[in-house]
Each structure stands twice: as structure tokens, then as C-alpha cells.
Amino acid sequence: MKAYWFSAPLPRQDIRLPALDLLRFFAALMVLLYHYTASGVGNTNFPNRYNLIASTELLPGWSNVTHFGFMGVNLFFLISGFIIFASASGRTTLDFAVYRWIRLFPTYWVSILFTLAMLWFFLGASLEVSAFEVAANLTMVQSYLGVTHLDPVYWTLLVELHFYILIGLALLTRQLGAYRFWLSLWLISAIGYRLVGQPFFLKYLIAPDYSAYFIAGMTLCALRTERRDPWAWLVLLGSFALACSYLPEQIAFYNFGTSTGLDWLAGSLLLALGFAALTAISLGYWNPANRPWILLLGSLTYPLYLVHHQLGRYLIDAWYRQMPGLVILLLCTALSLLFALLVHLLGDRWIAGACRQFYKHRIRPKLTHRPKPKGPAHGSLPS
Secondary structure, X not given: XXXXXXXXXXXXXXXXXXXHHHHHHHHHXXXXXXXXXXXXXXXXXXXXXXXXXXXXXXXXXXXXXXXXXXXXXXXXXHHHHHHHHHHHOOXXXXXHHHHHHHHHHHHHHXXXXXXXXXXXXXXXXXXXXXXXXXXXXXXXXXXXXXXXXXXXXXXXXXXXHHHHHHHHHHHHOOOHHHXXXXXXXXXXXXXXXXXXXXXXXXXHHOOHHHHHHHHHHHHHHHOOOOOOOHHHHHXXXXXXXXXXXXXXXXXXXXXXXXXXXXXXXXXXXXXXXXXXXXXXXXXXXXXXOOOHHHHXXXXXXXXXXXXXHHHHHHHHHHHOOOOOHHHHHHXXXXXXXXHHHHHHHHHHHHHXXXXXXXXXXXXXXXXXXXXXOOOOOOOOOOO
16 A cells, blocks of 8 residues: 555656647647637737737637637646656656756747847837846746736746646655655645635645646556556546636636636536547557657647747737738738747757757766775775
8 A cells, every 4th residue: 555655656758749749739729829819908918018909809709719728728737747747757856857947948038039029020119128027037937026927928837837846846855656645635735725725835836726737637647557547537537627616717817707607618628628638648549650740840839839929919910900810810820830930949959959968968977977986906905
């Protein structure tokens, strides 16, 4: 029993699954369509400076469906739980921290430069962003510094950072194999917080309203090696119920305060499809052949998420009524993909790639090298 709860076998690390790349790209497109066809006036985090039309005006009627696109973020967190848990298995705390930093920050920094250039192009002298605001945004924890995100989509990165810290602590304390225990404790705490607001400190560790997705993602990752584990299916069921309980508030928050019972049913169905898709991937029922174009789509997901919003919203504002709405949507999507490719090449391929090679071949060997103990020369006797 002790081994079951505290020394469970960790999932396999071969996490480059083509289906995951497709699912991540689909989540990014959901968010893109929400921002381009269903979000409100402004929505750039600077309402007192910039005045953009409501994107619901671009293609009237589309928002009846695309207003659920914000749930692409929920799907991102679900996938993140799966990937990060697998990638942490078998790694040291240092390796995990360094590779996560390399994965996030270079591409993020390049996207910030892109966002600033794009804002300057559209706004010119009216762009009111101080050097301190830019410097704070480079840290990814700007909200703790009292600084507004340069792009509102950045809020999700802080949630991810909290999750990485929790996984890093599990590695540091050698408790990753006790995932059944601490995932159960996390889920019970998240349910308690939802019902009675306790434990109050949970919100300081990680967002309670998104905890269910990380828990479910890690549980689904564990299912790859423990398919018949009843614990996993119970945790999945509890996580799904918890996630559904937050949907009415989330739908209202992202859709002008409106949330109906039908919205909740539709959102729950979408959520069920997301859980089912990742379950199919975990159990090997959805495993398409690896293709270069699938790998490319997966690689574009992160930069596309980072660059699409401000670019598309300002282009929609500039082109509105000058050409058909569908043409504007297609052009904005194509340009977002193009710039995402450029950010990917510069941030992930070149800068992050160089960082990975430098750490792997220069830093890590020095940190892991164990010098041979000094002793008497071969054939001699100790003095």
C-alpha cells in the first residue's frame, strides 16, 4: 500500500506524440477565433489608451459559436499537465528548471519585441509604454509588480509558472513518484476551496479555478502506464466535475456577463470532448503517424498564442468595412501564422536552440561531473 501511494512508477518519457501537437494547435485556433470574432471593445489591457471595435461586429452571428473559444486556454492547461508531468519524470530539478526556462522565455521575449513593434506601427507617438513596463513584462511576473501585461494573453503564462514551481518542488523533494497522494490532496483541496473557500492559501500556490485541468492532465499521463488503475479514473471524474463547476463564471467573464444554462451544457460538452481526446491519446487510441507538418503546427502553437491577439485586433480595426469580414479573418489568421513562424524560428529554433546546446554540452557536464577521488598512485602503498 505504501508503494502504491508513495513510490508509483512514473510515466514513459516519449512525449512527442503527433496527436498532442494537433490538439495544441486546435486549442490555439480556438483562442484566435474567440479574439477575432467574439471579444469585446478594446480588450487590449489598455482601454484608456486604445479604442478598438468589438470583434463581434466582424462576422455577426459567429460569436454564437466562437464565444466558447476562450476554452482553448482550459485545453492548454489540460495538455500542459500531461506534457510537463511526463517531461519531469527522470529529470533532475535543475534540468527541469533550465529546460522549462529555455522553452518559455526566449520565444516570449521575441514575441514581446514583436508586440512592441506592432503597437508602434499602429499607434506611433500615441504609444504609451514605459521602459519599466517593458522590463517588468520581460520577467513574466509583471502582475506581481503592479504592471499591466503588454498583451492580455500573457496572464496564462503566470499560471503555467506556478505549475512548474509545484512540479519543481516535487522533484526537489523526490516526491514525484508519490503523485497519487499529492494529486489526491490537491484535488480535495481544490474541491474544498470551491465549496467553502478553504484552504485559503491554495490561490497563492496555483489558480484554483484551473487546478482541475493540471490534475487531470497529469492523471491522464499516468494512465499511459497504469491503465486499469481505479484511482486514476476517480480523479479524472472528480477533476471533470470540478472544471465544469467553474464554467458558468468563466463563460460570463469572457462573454459580457452572459451565461445561460444552454451555454453551460455546450461548454461542458466541449470540455468532455477535450478530456476524451486526451484520454484517447493517453491510451493509444489516437496516435497518427508523425509528419513534418504536424510537428510544425505543434511548434507554432506557443508563438501563435503570443502574437495573434494584438496583431489581429488592430488589423480588424483598420480593415473593418473596407473588405468582407471573412476575408479579414482569413488575412489576419494567415499573417498571425506567418509572424508566429518568424517568432518560432528566431526564439525557439535559434536562440532557445543555442541555449539548449550550450547547457547540454558546456554547463551540464561540468555540473554533473564527479572527479575521481585522489589516492595513492597505482602500485604504491599508502603512507
